[in-house]
Amino acid sequence: MPLTHQQLNQLRTLCQQNPIGAIGGANLSAYFPGIQANQCACWRWASSGFNTAIGDDPAWMFTAIMLGSALNPGSTWANTPAAQAYANNRYAEYLQYQANNYQAVNAVTWNNWVTSVESIIAASTCQLAGLTPGAGPQTNGERYFVVMHFDRISNGQNNAPNYTHWWLKIDLGNGQFCCLEMFPGSTNLACRINNAYAVADNVECEVTDLTAGHLAVLNAVL
């Protein structure tokens, strides 16, 4: 389900009327009484509009790949044998990269391996929410992207695959876009105009439209 022409034009007007980097905030508690900040993780908003279960946090996949730990019992990840197998196999490879001082393993460079893992888990998280991969402008010229940012290196050390933030990017055409995002411990929906949290080490999953959850929220505020 896409945004309406009117909603898209409202965002386009915001882009035209505000400077690059401007940020708006709408506290969702005003629209959804009783909403709790711990329901509003960035990944959950961006990938599903809060439709996905809190326990399906893709952090469980990343942590399993880093530590070989178990996936969250009862989660979709844990209940999907292919996901468990994927985590197990990547954990084994991660140990090899560490042992090889991050030299290529099976002719795959460390950076390419990390990028692959990031991309696959981001895409799977979108699929979990029922989003359909797609590319190109939709009916009203807009494009939808679920964006996952990760930290490749911290303090000079290679990080295991991870995420540190997610957001929903709506490309409005003509070089204009909005990033709609949530942050830990907050019910505030931020709208970032023609600017992004980060420009590198992002996985952009383009999808054909939004979830019912996205629209429930955006119909309330736009």
Place this chain on the structure above:
Amino acid sequence: MTATNPKLPPVATLAQQCSINPPKLSAPITNWAKAASSGQNTFPKTIVGKLPADAFKNK
């Protein structure tokens, strides 16, 4: 943070995911969202997640 092993990343444990701060409203947009209409909105319901059959296939 998994501090005992320096090779382990500081950001990837479950508790540390998304441990970032919201952006500062240096150029706040006023009235970008419509006024709340109390009691008119239903918060999104949680759905049962399902991965497609080909998820992680050959990966």
